Amino acid sequence: MKIGISALPFNLKEALDICEKNKKIEHIEVGLDNLEDVEVLKKYKSRIENLNLSVSIHLPMELNTCENIKYIRNSWIDFICKINEALSDVFDIKYYNLHLxxxxxxxxxxxxxxxxxxxxxxxxxxxxNENLNGMILSIENTYSKRGDFSNIGDRVDDFNYIFNNIINNSVYFCYDTGHNLISKGDYTQIFDTTKIIHFSDNNGIDDLHLGYKKGVLTDEIFNKIEKIDPDYLILEIDFRDVEDTINYF
Incomplete structure (x- = not known):
């Protein structure tokens, strides 16, 4: 299991500073919202290589796989193609993560x-899509608060349906501990498809991305992590909490 941290283009330098100080961190997951963000990531290529970090990409929160207007839904695939094309000659992207x-x-x-x-x-x-041949995707559980819009992927039955119907054998589950605290579900039944964990704590109401022991996440989580034995465990938390949280692993 590789331990990683998450970052955005604006705080990527700070994230790499943390990686340099803590050798337990072997991976970085970078959120890219725009094509221009790729150029920011490329600037750090040498430093990422020197730190021997593997890289994954978190696709935009706005991406909507269930969009009913097919033209718009397909435009997101075009976006992923352009991101992948821009990165493929520079980084070996281990997976692309997305909300549904x-x-x-x-x-x-x-x-x-x-x-x-x-x-x-x-x-x-x-x-x-021939331009995305072999792309590894991870789809993560999220949460809904029942406003005008709701997320899909906030219950385990959504993922059971997806994994029972897709032909794409390069899609895996990402178990998000913080999201599960807000919209609770028994995801143990799909742990065999789980390759990634997004690890964070919160108060059970808001997605605060707190470090461990700063919210309501219990020690039971470590039994789940042991059962999953993920390829990547990403600390999706405030950088100030990284040092304390990583000591639990």
Whole structure:
């Protein structure tokens, strides 16, 4: 299991400073929202290599795999193609992580399966896209607070449906501990598809990205981590909490 931290282009230098000080960190997951962000990441290529860090990408939160307008849904695949093309000659990207997306709550309540089918089609289209051949994806559980819009992927049944219907065998589950504190679910039934853990703590209400022991996350989480035996465990937490949290691993 590689321990990693998450970063965005604006705080990438600070993240690498932390990696340099703590040799337990072997991976960095970078959130890219725009094509221009790729150029920022490229500037740190030499330093990332010198620190012997592997790299993954967190795709934009706005990405919507269940979008009902197919033209717009396909535009997200075009975006992923452009990101991947811009990075492929520079980094060996281990995986691309994404949230599944969001729907107007009343529409989702009326026909949840329709939007899950959209997500399955999206993931299958990536598999069939010759420009994305072999791309590894991780899809993570999220949470909903039942406003005008709700997320899909906030319950285990969503992922059971997806994994039972996709043809893409390069899709894995990312278990997000912080999201599960807000929208609780028994994800043990899909731990066999889990390759990544996003680790954070919170108060059970808001996604605060706190370090361990600063919220309501219990010691039971370590039993789950042991059962999953993930390839990557990403500390998605405030940089000030990294040092204390990493000592638990």
């Amino acid at each position: 997306g969001y729907v107007m709550t009343n529409r989702l309540d009326r026909n949840r399966q329709k939007y899950l089918k959209n997500t399955v089609e999206f993931l299958n289209d990536i598999k069939l």
